[in-house]
Amino acid sequence: MTVNTPDGLRAILDDPAGAVIGLDFDGTLSPIVPDPDSARIHPDGPAVLARLGELVGAVAIVTGRPAATAVEYGSLARVPGLVVLGHYGLERWEAGRLTAPPVHPGLARVRAELPPLISRFDGTRFEDKERSVAVHTRQTADPQAVLEALREPVAKLAAEAGLTVEPGKFVLELRPPGVDKGVALSAFLEERSARSVLFAGDDLGDLPAFAAVRASGLPGVTVFSGSAEIAVEADIVVDGPSGVMKLLGSIADAIGR
Incomplete structure (x- = not known):
């Protein structure tokens, strides 16, 4: 310590x-x-x-x-x-x-569109937290490279749905602003x-x-x-x-x- x-x-x-x-x-x-x-x-x-x-x-x-x-x-x-x-x-x-509070309405769109968007990267994981969703790349062959490849399209989808993206360690989380x-x-x-x-x-x-x-x-x-x-x-x-x-x-x- x-x-x-x-x-x-x-x-x-x-x-x-x-x-x-x-x-x-x-x-x-x-x-x-x-x-x-x-x-x-x-x-x-x-x-x-x-x-x-x-x-x-x-x-x-x-x-x-x-x-x-x-x-x-x-x-x-x-x-x-x-x-x-x-x-x-x-x-x-x-x-x-x-x-x-009520669930943000933009989450319905990303639930529908995000899984197909990430499916081309083997090992990505979609997590539905009800009031937010997350994409995990930790189990892919190259977690950091996949995270970088997804960063822009995920951000674009989030913006269109009225959500923000919170980056983390091999994760991109979409949540209300x-x-x-x-x-x-x-x-x-x-x-x-x-x-x-x-x-x-x-x-x-x-x-x-x-x-x-x-x-x-x-x-x-x-x-x-x-x-x-x-x-x-x-x-x-x-x-x-x-x-x-x-x-x-x-x-x-x-x-x-």
């Missing part, structure tokens, strides 16, 4: 009741796997998060996945006070209740009158949340758990979900003392 600045962590430890712990799911709480449907939280995750939930102001999962899926794959239903902001904040799961993890996290910090914040993520889609931490004006810390390409944006760098678990566990230990 690499630590560049302890200021945000110190604020969380000094005043845990005012702290919001925000976490991505895939690559942060769950290891990245070839089939997204087989992703599950790190074995230590439910216990560590349940412990944190008793100690800090709020624990929030901010994910591109459907909120209910994150709850299921993370075995999170019993984490005290947990809030899951799914689909980049379009959905909210709290205390067993799910709230969400005006939502991202930064918007979701900022609104949650304001709602909870947060006095400090930590956010952990691993991919390009987490950068808006990192920016939201910096823009909040609160004592904050960002944690990166993925590849080195955007690690420079984080205050703390850990080794994948196991490193996240160790960090969160150490925070819980320190608060408990």
Whole structure:
């Protein structure tokens, strides 16, 4: 684990009741796997998060996945006070209740036109998340080359359907405009009158949340758990979900003392 600045962590430890712990799911709480449907939280995750939930102001999962899926794959239903902001904040799961706006009408078009568009590349995978769709290239012979080949036609289709494209690690996600993890996290910090914040993520889609931490004006810390390409944006760098678990566990230990 690499630590560049302890200021945000110190604020969380000094005043845990005012702290919001925000976490991505895939690559942060769950290891990245070839089939997204087989992703599950790190074995230590439910216990560590349940412990944190008793100690800090709020624990929030901010994910591109459907909120209910994150709850299921993370075995999170019993984490005290947990809030899951799914689909980049379009959905909210709290205390067993799910709230969400209507599905964007442009998704019907991309559901029909995107699978034929990507079918010429063997190994591409189409994922329907109900409020967004994604194209995965991880299982192709050359994931990066296929991603680049699809970038322009996918962007064109998304624009025609009134959607935006969120790039990630061997994935292009098409979703409604005006939502991202930064918007979701900022609104949650304001709602909870947060006095400090930590956010952990691993991919390009987490950068808006990192920016939201910096823009909040609160004592904050960002944690990166993925590849080195955007690690420079984080205050703390850990080794994948196991490193996240160790960090969160150490925070819980320190608060408990």
